[in-house]
Amino acid sequence: MNKIFTKIPFIDNVLKGIGQIMLQENRWTGLLFLIGIFIGSWKGGVAILLATSAGTFTAMKLEYDKSEINAGLYGFSAALVGVALSFFFQTTLLIWILIVLGGALASIIQHFFISKKIPAFTFPFIVIIWICVFVLHHFTNIPPSEMISAKPEAVAYNEFITPINGFGEVIFQGGLLSGVIFFIAIFISSPAAALYGLAGSLLGAYFSYIDGESIEGIHMGLFGFNAVLSAIVFSGFKKKDGLWVLVAVLITVAIDDILIDHNILTEFGGVLTFPFVLGTCITLLIQRLFIPKKQN
Template sequence: MTSTTPADKTQPMRWLRLPDLLVAVVRGVGQVDFMASPWTGLIFLVALFVGGWRYGLYGLLGSAVATLTADALGAARDRVALGLEGFSGTLIGVAFALYFGVSWTTTLLVILGCVAGSVITSALVTLLKPFNLPTFTAPFCIVTSATLLAAPAFERIKQGKIGPALPSAATGRTALTWNDVWQGMFNGIGQVFFQNKWYVGLIFLVGLVVGSRVAAVAAVLSSLVGMGIAWVLGAPAADIAAGLYGYNAVLTGMALAGIFVALTPPGGLYAFLGALAATGLTAALTTFFTPFGGHTLTWPFVLVTWAFLAAVPAYALIRRAG
């Protein structure tokens, strides 16, 4: 029998050190918008706290729980360090604060949801690896959709369920005012984090500029694309101004404009088409989920971007970034 002690002593540390974990938690907030910069993560946290202390607190809690869970279970250190294990937890925390308010029940749901989201993230990383596709926010969508659907079966959850209003039916004013346009553009960026105050969206945009100017430009243009196609097709002005038709376009546009697809003239057109598709799917999934009391979340972004990335090898003029 040979001892394994010498080999164990020479192995690198399996878990991140506390300072690195703290940075990873902050990066997890920034990675919601694909930004690995801790400064972007800090600015995003400021934006969440400006939107409401509960969003900042639960968003930070979500990133921390998801990151710590992944690190404790031995997830790849580079993924943990870059915040890739924390961003779905951030969104779970913010979403639950919005849908269920502040209570011990919500705190428990965030913790359990982020632990489950961490496991789902690792499962999707494994399943999608052969196709070279990221998980995106699919773990957040799965956990949050399941929780919203399950809420009516549990009295303590049902009592606390407040949730935001669903997008209205295609009735009412459709003409856009100038205020609708400029506020809606910022709201489209903020609604990625469920924030509908234009100045909160502006802070998020500042964070994007710090992380990547290209991503910031893509976010602005994609938000306008989402608003534009929604207006052309006759969506209610109130929903457009609230950013409800912009945020999935924002995420899709950023993903396809330089982050996962090379930013060339054909690549820019590809990102534009992706933003259009995400806006259309937003309307379709909103209609689908409405009878169940569910919400669209970022499903349109996930499904459209998966499809567009999977199609890249078939196009000679489109290539993956990196």
């Protein structure tokens, strides 16, 4: 299998780009993510492949830094654009075109932030989807996808399933199997990231429950997926890592709950991963303010 990646590095870059959705530079993580998405929706699987390929190809043609391309840094926002568009809308010809163009644009926006050394995380994906959802809802008649229009299945609340669902919802997957696959995919790359992500999802669900959010939404993982990402960013094996994970999760969940409670951004497709981006950036700023730089 490694020979394939050596002969065709583009495949390796695409898979790493998918893995970087949850900050894992690992081709096997990306492959498992892809499998989990195909299990949920074959259209979502095709969309994420097209968008990630478009973003990676754009970065190569524009001659961005090769090490950054090889690390998958120009694939993850593009990947989320693809899966999000296939999740929100029925995949008409226009949507497929936007999936490819959106993936390419995400790569260009990502490069701007990387070149400026600004930690944007998934912000390029967020901006593109907000614009696409608003424009498509107001200026086209493209109907919502089957996943959006389908009635949610009635399932019993389960404290074990809830944090796993948080992993699935990071990539718009509501099925338990996809969530389990995503957790395993992260674990094989970084056990610390997987376990802290699980703790983050659980904390996100718990704090949202205390805040009075809907049990159905909490169970589905809608109040946990941003916390998963924030926890993964600060995960590690040092004692202080756990403290920063807690700080990041608390800030992220607070932002998430406020935005959802006040229906902010509903017209644009929802909060997406914006609470994660903002909460993580605030935590990084707090770190810079309270942790002195080491003297040379």
